[in-house]
Amino acid sequence: MSTLLYDEPGPVTRARLRSWSVVALLVIGLAVGLVCWRLWGQGQFEEDLWAPFLDEPALRTGLVGGLVGTLQAAAMAMALALVVGFAVAVARLSPSRVVQAAGATFVWFFRGPPLLILILFFFLAFPMAFDIDITPFWALVLGLMLYNGAVLAEVIRAGVLALPRGQEEAAVALGMRRGTTLRYVLLPQAVRNMLPAVISQMVILVKDTSLGFVVSYGELLRYGNTAIQVLDNPIQMYLVVALIFIAINMSLSRVAHALEKNPVASGLRRRRTVAESR
Known part of the structure; x- marks a missing residue:
């Protein structure tokens, strides 16, 4: 076969x-x-190097606090990056050349530089230029939002362009406008196809929250580095931190797999597409 x-x-x-x-x-x-x-x-x-993880409540409390900080920054950055990504992707798909150029400029400008530069810009340069104080949390979130929003915009645009040309032509034949066609015909079909790539980018975003240590944000890796100065067990600490990140990213992958295989969600998307195309 x-x-x-x-x-x-x-x-x-x-x-x-x-x-x-x-x-x-x-x-x-x-x-x-x-x-x-x-x-x-x-x-x-040696037992002395591993015992603090079981015997020191303060260490466990600190790791949990660092984990909460990581998840808070990641969740906020994910939500904002998805909004930015969809908005820029729609701009890139616009029939207007001016709007297309604006979307392409955004992608080119924010996807090009290293993420660390964006984070440091919001933490150091932005307050100096505009006299606005930005906390380490928002410096990290804004950097993650712009960088990942630019990447997601290209993922979403590619997902829409991968659909058969006949989908858009049928919608136009029925008198639908470009915005309506994107909202009810193209994007619902493209979401399922691009879901694995979106989740992969979300996994990268979660790992990139570790860059928050450069602006003294209280995320998981920064607390681990602080604890190492006291406990002198870098291998053990970094291994535990790595395992926590692996657990988070495996959970994201399982959620993506469940959404992709969910027959109810798939059926709703199919019914909506059929109803709008009539």
Whole structure:
């Protein structure tokens, strides 16, 4: 049996893939074992280095506080970035060349520089230029919003342009305006297709909240760095912080998978599209 792009692997190819998978797992296991053996030889598995995570309530309270700070900044930046992304994507899809140029300029300007520069701009340069005080929280959120909003705008635009041309032509034939066509015909269909890319960008956004330490924002990594100065256990602390970030991002991925496979949401989108096209 074949698909559009490739033939399904035969018995020989499947056996070869299984063999290479076993070899890869053995190599990875050997590498992990070697690292653990080296850490064991250096005393990194000593109980004193891991005990504070169980015995020190202040440490757990601080990690929870840092986690809350990370989630607050990420949630606010996500919401604002989605709004900005949709607005800029609509501008990029506008029939007006002036509006298209404005959207393209926004994407070019805010997607180009490193995110760290945007955060430092809002924390240092913006207050000096406009005499407006900005807290570390908002300096981080505004930087994340503009950078990720520019990236999401291109994701959303690509999702709409990937739809069959006949969708827009049918809407125009029914007398729909451009804005109505985007709102009720193109965007509802494009959302499901671009959801994995949007969630991937949200995962990147969550990890980028760790840049808040440069403006002294109380996020998870900054608290971890502070605790290391007292406990002198950098490997253990960074491992715990990394595991927390992994748990957050896995949760986001599961939410995206559930939304993508949700038959109720999919049915609502299909019914709305059919109803509007009649």
